[in-house]
Amino acid sequence: MEVSLDANLASSSRSRFAGNRNPVGSLMEPLLSLQIAEPRRIYQPGDELACECQIDAVDAKEIQAVETSVLWYTEGKGDEDLGVHYFNRRVPGDCENRDLRPMHRFTTILPNSPLSYSGKIVKVRWCARVRLFLKKGKELYFEQPFSLGNIADSRDDRS
Amino acid sequence: MARTFRLWLKKRGGRRTGSRLAGSVGEAVFFGILFLLGAVSLTAVITSQVRNPTPEIYRLGFGFWLMVLVMASFALIGGIGIVWTALFAGTSAERRSALVKHAAGMDLISDAMPTSLEYPNVPRDAYLTNSPGVKLKYRLPTEQAPVWRLGLSALIFLLSTGMTSVLSVIVTQHHMAGSPDWFLTLFMAPLIVVNLWAVRYFFGELRGQTRFGPTCIEISDHPLRPGSDCEIFVSQAGRLSLTSLVIWLVCEEEATYSQGTDIRTEIRVASRSQVLREEATQIEDGAPLECSGTLRVPSHAMHSLQSGHNAIRWKLVIEGKSERSGTMKRSFPVIVYPTVKQRTDA
Numbered sequence: 001m002e003v004s005l006d007a008n009l010a011s012s013s014r015s016r017f018a019g020n021r022n023p024v025g026s027l028m029e030p031l032l033s034l035q036i037a038e039p040r041r042i043y044q045p046g047d048e049l050a051c052e053c054q055i056d057a058v059d060a061k062e063i064q065a066v067e068t069s070v071l072w073y074t075e076g077k078g079d080e081d082l083g084v085h086y087f088n089r090r091v092p093g094d095c096e097n098r099d100l101r102p103m104h105r106f107t108t109i110l111p112n113s114p115l116s117y118s119g120k121i122v123k124v125r126w127c128a129r130v131r132l133f134l135k136k137g138k139e140l141y142f143e144q145p146f147s148l149g150n151i152a153d154s155r156d157d158r159s
Numbered sequence: 160m161a162r163t164f165r166l167w168l169k170k171r172g173g174r175r176t177g178s179r180l181a182g183s184v185g186e187a188v189f190f191g192i193l194f195l196l197g198a199v200s201l202t203a204v205i206t207s208q209v210r211n212p213t214p215e216i217y218r219l220g221f222g223f224w225l226m227v228l229v230m231a232s233f234a235l236i237g238g239i240g241i242v243w244t245a246l247f248a249g250t251s252a253e254r255r256s257a258l259v260k261h262a263a264g265m266d267l268i269s270d271a272m273p274t275s276l277e278y279p280n281v282p283r284d285a286y287l288t289n290s291p292g293v294k295l296k297y298r299l300p301t302e303q304a305p306v307w308r309l310g311l312s313a314l315i316f317l318l319s320t321g322m323t324s325v326l327s328v329i330v331t332q333h334h335m336a337g338s339p340d341w342f343l344t345l346f347m348a349p350l351i352v353v354n355l356w357a358v359r360y361f362f363g364e365l366r367g368q369t370r371f372g373p374t375c376i377e378i379s380d381h382p383l384r385p386g387s388d389c390e391i392f393v394s395q396a397g398r399l400s401l402t403s404l405v406i407w408l409v410c411e412e413e414a415t416y417s418q419g420t421d422i423r424t425e426i427r428v429a430s431r432s433q434v435l436r437e438e439a440t441q442i443e444d445g446a447p448l449e450c451s452g453t454l455r456v457p458s459h460a461m462h463s464l465q466s467g468h469n470a471i472r473w474k475l476v477i478e479g480k481s482e483r484s485g486t487m488k489r490s491f492p493v494i495v496y497p498t499v500k501q502r503t504d505a
Contacts, residue, residue, distance in 0.1 A: 045499060069253040074469045077425055078414030081466035083280065087257035113278045113497045117461045120427045122412040122469045131251050137180050139251070149497065152459040154412075154429035 030058035032142040034130045042147045045112040049146070052105045053130040060099040065091045065133040070108050070126070072148075077121040085111055115149030183248035187241060194237025201230040282465045284382050284494040292377030294392045294451075299376045302474065302490035309364050316361035323347075323354040363485075370484040372396030372447065374477055376406075378454060382496040383473070386458035393435060393477065396447040399484045406435040406477050408454065409490075410461065413470040432457060434475065462497040 037050040053068055070086040086108035092098040117124040129143040204226065247255055275283060292298040330347055333340045373396050380389035393406060410430045416423055435452045442448050454475075464471040473495045479487040 045497065067251060067253060069257070071253055071256070074466060076414055076469070078416050079468040081468050082252055082256050083466070084253050084256040084260060085279075087253055089254065111279055112499055113462060114280045114464050114466075115462065115497055117464075117471070119412045119429050119461065119471070121414045121425060122464075122471060124464070129253065131253065137249070141251075150459050151461050152457075154410075154461070 028057050030062075030132060030134070030140055031056040032130055032132055032140055034128060034142050034144045036128055036144050036146055039144060039146060042150060043110055044149065045110055045115075047110050048107055049110055049128070050105065050107045051128045051144070052103055054103045055101040055132060058101070058132075058134070060092070060101055062134050063092065063100050063132065064135055065089055066100045066104075067129075067131040067133070068104070068106050069129050069131075070110075071129060072114055072116075072124055072126045075123040075125060076119070083114070110148055115151050116147045117149075117151045119154045180249070183244055187244045187248070190237045190240030190244060192237070193233050194241060197230045197233025197235070197237055201227065201234060204230065278462075278496060280466050281463055281496060282494055287492065287494060288381050292392070295377035295379045295390055297378050297381050299378065299475065299491040299493065301374070302492055306368075309368050312357075312361040312364045316357045319350075319354040319357040323350050326350065367485060367487060370397055370399045370481070371479060371487040372398070372442075374489050376475055376477070376491050378493070382494045383454070383456045384496050385456050385460040385462070385498050388453050388455050390451065391434060391454040391475075392449070392451045394447045394449050395442060395477070395479065397442045398444050399442055399481045401437070401440050401442060401448070402480045402482060404435075404437040404440070404448065404450075404477070404479045405433060406475060408432050408434050408456070409474055409476050410495075411472045411474070413472060415468040429471070430457065430460065456495055460495065463494045 033052075033054045033056070035052045037052075043049060049070060051068070051070075053066075055063070055066065067087070067089045069084050069088070071082060071084045073083075074081045086106070088106060090100055090104070092100060094100075114124050116126050125145060126148045127143040127145040129141055131139060131141040133139055204223075208223075246258075275281070287299060288297050290298045290300065326343065326347060330340065330343050333343070375394040377392040378389050379391075380387070383389065391406070395404060408431070409428060412427045412429050414425050414427075416425075432455075434454055435450055437448065437450055440448055456473075461471055463473055473493050475491040475493060477487075477489050477491070481487075
């Protein structure tokens with residue numbers, strides 16, 4: 001198990017628009033922050049993954065919902081496949097003061113498969129993702145990748 | 160405004176330039192029209208038959224019931240489409256996937272799924288372990304039955320030979336009668352070429368199948384895991400002189416993608432390791448070549464994977480080369496499970 005010395009390295013709080021990149025009526029983009037407890041560690045099946053997410057620079061009333069998920073997706077030549085292992089959707093009514101912005105912590109036990117893999121035409125990536133739904137149909141998301149399993153990269157072997 | 164009402168949109172990688180909301184609304188309108196069309200038409204036809212039967216217009220029979228079936232299918236497709244659009248409009252890809260996963264977790268459905276809940280996206284191995292071996296625990300099935308190829312080549316051979324023979328007789332009769340059919344005569348030329356190819360292909364397959372007899376591979380353990388060993392036993396029947404017989408453990412990556420309107424699949428070998436090798440040996444009738452050894456899966460190897468458009472498959476490939484009988488290649492799929500960390504209770 002590899003543990004980084006700077007295990008509490010904060011992820012850069014950049015956010016990505018899933019739709020329109022020009023928010024109307026706001027001078028600053030909302031800031032999404034998502035941290036994995038040990039981002040550089042190679043996780044194993046059965047390990048606990050702990051994450052924290054926080055939202056800033058947006059009015060609480062503008063937020064419709066926040067979704068946090070731990071998922072895997074494929075990259076490479078084939079069309080993208082996606083599999084969700086952990087999913088949670090929160091709306092303002094789930095919080096005492098209807099404010100979804102404060103830090104929210106979630107944990108999950110990682111599954112036995114599929115493991116992270118970097119092949120020639122197929123790659124499997126794991127990440128934790130937070131998705132913010134704002135009013136007027138705008139969405140933002142931010143993801144933090146991590147590794148599951150010790151799989152070696154495939155060698156260059158053409159047959 | 161322009162983005163919402165754009166007539167067409169552009170696809171830029173994984174992004175689309177149009178409005179998702181407008182797309183969902185359009186989809187709902189389409190399914191709504193389909194549902195109304197089916198429901199209204201079906202209601203009109205059935206109520207008219209019940210209240211005021213008009214046999215000269217709607218005669219009860221095949222046509223009537225076909226019409227009812229078509230209208231009912233319109234209503235059903237439209238209704239399901241509206242529900243589907245309403246459920247998934249504005250939902251993220253993660254939420255849709257979570258809903259599907261929740262449905263697949265139900266007891267009745269999970270048993271029928273191609274992968275188990277304990278090892279998501281790893282294929283089940285029940286079809287590989289349901290055949291016991293003679294010397295070892297499991298006998299592996301082949302990937303494709305050689306008999307099918309021989310049968311297909313025989314069918315092509317028979318059809319092409321039959322057609323060519325009949326047309327040859329007709330052409331010959333016309334020429335002998337003094338009224339040659341030149342169009343048919345010219346048409347015979349490519350047909351004869353195709354028939355010659357079919358004959359060569361069929362006899363090549365027949366020779367390969369009869370010279371290279373059935374192959375049997377047995378292993379002592381399944382599923383396999385990275386870094387694990389198990390015994391392997393191979394039996395190759397036939398009647399030929401082999402220059403070499405090699406068994407490989409091969410890992411292939413398979414990716415399916417859309418290219419315009421086509422769906423293409425690409426397969427690439429990710430790793431290949433030699434398991435057994437036999438050199439310059441003679442196989443006689445009733446005395447198959449038998450060899451055994453150890454099958455070792457490389458440590459840190461990727462497990463078998465099956466998802467919608469991507470797959471990682473493991474298989475044992477046996478390659479036999481003979482100077483007079485050509486080359487034989489057969490595949491036997493295996494499943495590699497991921498290594499599970501052994502937990503120690505505190």
